[in-house]
Amino acid sequence: MKDKLLKKFHELRKHPFSVFILFGFVSLLIPLFAPVIGVTIVDALAKTLIYYVVALGFSLLIGYAGLASLGTAAFVGIGTFSLYTGMQVFNLPFIVSIALAIAIAIVVGSIFGFVSLRIEGMYLAIVTLGLSEIAVELFKNFPRFTGGVSGQTFVGISLFGLRLSNTAVWILIIAFVVLAMILTYNLINSPTGRAMLAIKNSESAAQAMGISVIKYRLTAFVVSTVYAVIGGVLYMSYVKFSIGTHWSLAISLNILAAVVVGGSKSIWGVLIGTFIIFGLDLAVFKSIPFLMQSQYANVSFIISGILIIVVMMYFPNGIIGLINKLIYKIKAKRLAKNSKVEV
């Protein structure tokens, strides 16, 4: 009996999910350290993790499907306002509001997906940029759902009648992060993920193998839009404020940076990238009051931009690619050393 349990334990230990769940548990403990590391750092971590969910979705789009879209920020914005509209305007319960947000995500994602079918890769970025600017216009002009030009505050989510504290929202965020990691892992290691890569490499070869380009492009867009919208829902739950003009090109570019710099095809890579691009900015430049108001507030943009360029030019696999190479070298050396000893 004990042997069986032990075996099962070792099996689970090797399973990739276990690392994600472990990560989740460790992250859950972070708010406990708030007195030590400071509330601003915890706050920055929360926002970074929220952006991580969005970035994971985007990594599916750009790393696997090869589609460069600049509409991500608009989708997150849609998520924030969907939550507000669902809970505060229509007084729907939390779960229903999320369902509403996901439904909107599916519709909007499908539209973008259909558009992407007619427009070649390079022009897609431009078109999605245009569509996202249209979205920002729409945000401005429907104040009932979006607070118009001055943004909208949100009262906070309540489950079963109880208003959730920030700590409770933190748990919610972690839950979604782990879920996002698991689902992304599943998709990557499934026929769908492989089909997307096949299309990215050669559309005609993919079609010859029975892969419908339409179906998988749409899937890629819808999935990534849902991730972004969930990110928006989490954002609104935590920050409790959202203004339409915030969700524009700069955020989309930063998400792009996070994914590209970290490693567009790796779950951990995107985490690293998000921490570098958003975490640094939020923890340092946007929280220290002296820096926040000064002209140095946007220095993080400079760093992000330089990182993008350096990575694209020299390390297309992102930082995780570098780390993997390093690990590989260390393992190879160790193997060589061991075999020498045996001889």
Place this chain on the structure above:
Amino acid sequence: MLDLIISGLIQSAPLALATLGVVLIFKTSFTTNFAQGIIGTLSAYIVTYILMPVPDITGNVPNPSVGEYLFAIIVGVLFGFVFAMLIDILIFRKSKGSTSIGKQIITMGIVLIINGLIPTFFGVSDRSLPRIGAQFQGTFLNYPVKVIQWLFGLLNYNILYHQAVSFFISLVLILLIVLALRYTKWGLGVRATASNEHVSSMLGVNTRVITAMSWAIAGGLAAVSAILISSSRGTFGNVTTYFMIPTQIQAFFAAILGGFSTFYGPIVGIVIFSILNSILGVYLNPWGTTILYLIILLVVLFKPLGLFGKKIAKKV
């Protein structure tokens, strides 16, 4: 209605400069340059810096003499010229292996960098670029501008002095570039590289110089475009980090509409765009531009390569 069409036409001129810059880079580096607008913005910031290093928040706009103004503008344009060329030499020359999307992402990185640089060097307040126009009344520029004003007068349109100056400068620049493309060695090189880079370089076309020059000219065009556009939008606080974003999007959409395959396509595209924008802006306020974008998207769905696009069939 005629008034709206004419005003659209006038507005299209500086936009056409930006569009031309985008197409130029597309043809030689095979990527869409997202940094076009921001390079122009940076140049405009430099012009305002020269005219008034510390912006006056009480609302005073710099009032330079002709000489000072010309100097500032020339420095700004030169800056755009050199800056863009450096981008090509330092970055794109070493990125020949990247895919077009990869290069696009690099231009997005440049956008981020410049967006961070501007407040760091120039502070957070908006700056002001004085209206171009009245200062030149005493100079030789007065003559062609008066002619333009008279021409528009024939169509019963009262074109303002600064609009005429802007229109004239844009037209001259567009004409110069079109002529350069047709008759100079550089122009020939651009067209050759655009149609087949490998073969061109094998035939002795110095693609590196051509590309660098194209970027430089695109940078200069971006600067001129930014200066003209900002100076036509009111006077105080008309230079911000984001004032060129709508222009850039419009330039891209016009290029998509006209098709990236030709040089004239995007120019025609921007003219059509501006005219329609001007008309819809009045009749469908405030949704005019939005609806226009949607219309262009619809057109592109049916003609993915633009109105004048030509498809190059790929061998399977």
Place this chain on the structure above:
Amino acid sequence: MNIFKKYKQTLYVRNFAKLKRKQFYYQEIGNERKLNLVNDKLEKMSSEMVLLEQNKELERANRIEEIKLKLNEDLKDDVKERFELELKVEEDRQRFMKDDNAHLMLTNLSMQFGGLKAVNRLSFTVKKGEIFGLIGPNGAGKTTVFNCITQFYKPTEGGLYYRDRLHKNHALIDYQTHDVIDLGIVRTFQNVELVWELSVLDNLLVGAHSIYSSGFFTQLLHLPRLKKEEEIIKKKAIEVLTKLKILQYKDVSPWGLPYGILKRIELARTLMTNPSLIILDEPAAGLNETETKELAKLIIEIRNEFDLTIFLVEHDMGLVMDICDQICAISFGQLLAIGTPTEIQKNKAVQEAYLGGE
């Protein structure tokens, strides 16, 4: 009306393919109950299809009568030509249906790109189990021909008929590019189109994409069904890799492997779906003499072992003369000659097209 019909037909084809996938899955895991359910559904569909086919036959017969009548009238030349073409195609189709040995037939196939007629009234029949070669000088239209077969292009004129493993006849024109593989037709690419970002094993799994019956949510949640399917297909991939003697590469990326090995991997990929017709696109391109001889041996081996028909488009005369049972030579999109290798070698027109007269 026509569009609706076509859409209905595509839906039909897809549902049939879906059921077949489920049949394969339940068969492999031995779930008798569900297998029987699926088999019943398939039978129902088949009998429905038989009825539809009968209706179609009636329609076609009527149309033929119509055309025959119309031909008696006084018509413009091009209209007359079109009708006569339809009659010829129909005649050939009848012949195809009665020919038990036929696997694939082209009749009066033409492909026009704007003003250029890349393929002009090409007709030939590929017999079951044979190795058929299509040769011709550069630009003769070989690639266009097989892009038409795989429905990457829709031919402008003529007919394409194919018989699948269940002895059902199909007009290939009714199918879309990504549905063709469900009929059992696969192809390789001249510029090896493998996915460099995946391992060789994963590349083979992509090749088996059309066999997976797991839906999107099954994949999203990695439900047990997906896990079982992955096991089944991984096992098959390893079998195929072993047969083609490239098992040692299964976990590496194809990037940097020798060209000959890459071609084998592509071939292995095509075998994943139990095809009945494999189209090889210039398989000997870039190979030296020894490698080409090995390739020839390999092709014959897999033809025999997997009960395949091989359609070969090739430039390399050595390979073609060596292994083909039948050869069709084309030039400028038109048929030059068709016959056994010896006959083709002796054919004057072929010699001219290849060697002289430029």
